[in-house]
Amino acid sequence: MASNVNPTVRRRRLGQELRRLREQKGMTAEAVAERLLVSQSKISRLENGRRSISQRDVRDLCGVYEVEDHRIVDSLMNMAKESRQQGWWHAFGDIPYSVYIGLETDATSVRNYESLLVPGLLQTREYAEAVLAGMEPEATAADNAKRVGVRMKRQERISDPASPLRFWAVVDESALRRVVGDRRIMREQLEHLVELSHQPHVTVQVLPYAVGAHPGMVGTFSLLEFSDTADSSVVYLEGATSDLYLEKHTEVQHYSVMYEHLRAQALNPDHTRRFMADVAKEYAR
Structure with missing residues (x-):
């Protein structure tokens, strides 16, 4: 892409x-x-x-x-x-986080921590539709449809056979327990996560409630890395009205250390798959 x-x-x-x-x-x-x-x-x-x-x-x-x-x-x-x-995303019109999309399109790896949502690159279409409808209640149906289209297009990086994005997600248990849409949508979303987590370039880890306090409680963030040494790593912090991009070495290092702590506290990938499968079964009941 x-x-x-x-x-x-x-x-x-x-x-x-x-x-x-x-x-x-x-x-x-x-x-x-x-x-x-x-x-x-x-x-x-x-x-x-x-x-x-x-x-x-x-x-x-x-x-x-x-x-x-x-x-x-x-x-x-x-x-x-x-x-x-113009990048491919300009075809969808005015996208509020277009700078991030441009960086993500060129990144070789992304490390993402999410506290309340399933990461956008791993969302099913129905989950994405329900998320945007809830988060943007005043947006028109056309605007939300456009954003869903952008999200689905972004996901092509995950399945790109030539250069798949290396994606590592640490997801708080809250994201799995919060019913977005309905129970069927949640079950299918979790089954989708289990399936994606088997891909060699995708790693998913759940951070369970039992961990208690952890570094990610300050908020969600993403760490983007690039193959060209001329491009320094970037920390992306999404805001309601504006986004923040951190590029100083000390700032990137700080968030990298935070992420390592989150990975260490989260369930390992195998345990995560079993955990997500069990929650999916709960939704099925």
Whole structure:
């Protein structure tokens, strides 16, 4: 499903290169913004890859940083052009978490912790429909149908024969016990989880109530990793109105350690499958 040119990743790499040039020049983002008569927040958004960057922006920044090598300027200009192309998700219209989708599309592995829901990449269509209807009660049926379509399209990474996504999910028992939709939907969802967990690149672990307090109680999160060494790992924190992306090494390391604790406290994959199968049988009754 991943294309040769991922606009989200291109923006991210371009932003990293522009930040490197600024720091090499010994300038602050505030000083650059003052030179270009723009806001400091614009410079920050360009550097963190959260904002589309034009070739004019690249040209102006290269001028401020006194980049004289035309090959570097041309390369950055080409990256800016590619970053403005549309990814597959744009065909669905305005998607609130499109930045995350772009990163997920290019990631080689994702480690996900969910406290209340089955992870989106492992949801059945009916479960996804029921989740979105409950979480977005004011959304139109058309909007929710679009989001379900995006979710189903994202799941193609799991079954991609050429480069399947390495997906590791730690799921709180709450997600299995909360009846989303109805008991039939929950039974089929859990059976689907058991089936997916047999795939070599998918690992599912349940964190049972009996564990008590644990690091994941601060909230759900995902850790995304990439094959290209130029792309640093990212921690994704989903919010109701805005999302947060953490890329500093210390922040990523902190969440990586948290995840290792969650994995250690959760049931192992074999016990998890038996646990989910037993809960599915409860729903069947």
